[in-house]
Amino acid sequence: MLSPDNQNLTEVEDRITASLPADGTSFALAFSGGGDSLALLQQLRNHAGLKAVLHVDHGLRDGSDAEAQYAAALAKSLGYDLVVLTWEPNGPTSGLQEKARQARYGLMGDYCRAHDIPALLTAHHADDQAETVLMRVKRGSGWRGAAGIWPTRYAPVWPELAGVTLYRPALDLSRDDLRAPLSDLDPINDPSNRDRTFARVRARQELADHPTLAQDMLELSDAMRRGVREGIARIQMELKGYHLTHEGQFSVPKLISAPALALIAPIIGGQSGPTQRLRIAEKLEPLASGDTVPIGAGCIGQWDGEILTLSRDPVAISGRRDRRVMPTAVPIQITPQLTVWDGRFMVSGSAGQLHPERRGQHVGFRVLYGRGVRVRNLVQDRLDAALTGM
Known part of the structure; x- marks a missing residue:
């Protein structure tokens, strides 16, 4: 919910601190140098868990390198050496904003994995939440879309953030409350924030023109998130007794519902998700008849009368x-x-090769000439997160 205007700085700091990763967990901060990320860095200065401050230079407009230098100076003033990650866009320019977003999280995910940092923080706040919900409602994204941004999510951009949990500790604070401690620091002002060709800028203006609309969007988000959590609780009951092999093959002793399939099929297939439920519902009848059925999102299923295998x-x-x-x-x-392989495993080692192998209706893997090889099952990580609402 939006914070009252007279909330004092100590209370703001306490609310941010309460939403951080558990004590002892290392985290990085995504830092644009704008007012939101600058305010969050100021709140987090000297926090023992903050191990890196990351800035992505997309190179999408003139002067981005100068902005990166200024962002570095801002971070330095608060005691941190900024890590600047550079993206060099290539190929078609269609969908450039989404490509830039994926690249941004990909670069930060690579850094976090390379430096054994399991958590990444962003400075999203309640005003961002209201804008997001309004945009999703307008494009008819459904009740799950209307749930908006979640305060904690395991790798919401897949596979770019594989192995990294995203935290948004300021999500229940207003922009004004988050920025209250900025004092005399002068943040970067992104000119794209005034460009009405972007849906978010139009949504921001609409919210400014209709003062009560933001609160309506936040209340809608809260209600939809409660519904999502209730749905996850039902799926947890459905999947009791499931088994997952070290190669990512999933089995459960029952036919499960379309919502459960929609949630876990992309995880088994190594894809982003969830899958569209209407398409999933069409798979239930052939599954029940014993056919081997392409579920979608890189996943197939088979029911033998006793066990459902995905x-x-x-x-x-x-x-x-x-x-x-x-x-x-x-x-x-x-x-x-x-290295993330096939969207399902994290692989590292001194040397060797990893080969996929088809084993009936299943994709396994084989390590050749390996030394010190470690293969981490990301399917298990994602299942654990999905079934706990993360």
Whole structure:
């Protein structure tokens, strides 16, 4: 909910601190140098958990390198050496904003994994939440979309943030309350924040023109999030007794509902999600008849009358007959740097190769010539997070 205007700085700091990762957890801060991230860094200065302050230079407009230098000076004034990560866009410019977002999280995810930092903080606040919900309602994204931004989410951008949990500790604070401690610091002003070609800027103006609308959007978000949590609780009951192999094959002793399938199919398939429920519902009848069914999102399913098995679609190795869909599970060289393979595993080691293998209706893997190889099952990580509402 929006904070009252007269909330004192100590209370703001306490609310931010209460929403941080658990004590002893290292985290990084996404830092644009704008007013929100600058205020959050000021609140977090000298916090033992803050190990890196990360800035992404997208290079999308003239002067971005100068902004990065100024952001570095701001961070330095608060006692931190800024890490500047640079993206070099290439290819078609369509959907550039979404590509930039994925690249931003990809660069920060790579840094966090390389430096053993399991959490990333952003400075999203309640005004951002109201804007997000309004935009999603306008484009008809459904009640799940109307739930808006979540304060804590495991790797919400997949696989760019694999292994990293995203925290938004200022999400229940207003922009004004978050920025109250800025004092004489002068943040970067992004000119795109005034460009009405962007849906977010238009939503921000609409909220400014209708003062009660922001509170309506926040109350809608709260209600929809309660509904999502209740749905997850029902799915938890459905999946009691599930088994997951070290190669990511999932089984449960019952046929499960379309909402449960929609939640976990992308996880088993190594894709982002959740999958559209209407399409998933169409799979239930052929599943019940015993067919091997492509569920979608890289996942296939089979029901033998006693056990439902969900696996990574072997098309990931072979591709489709017409070659329109090429294989995604490809061999990789194993190096000391953490690598996400097939959206399902984190791999590292001194040397070696990892090869996908088709084992009936399942994609497994085999390590060749490996030394010191570690393969972490991200399917388990994502299942744990999904079934606890993270």
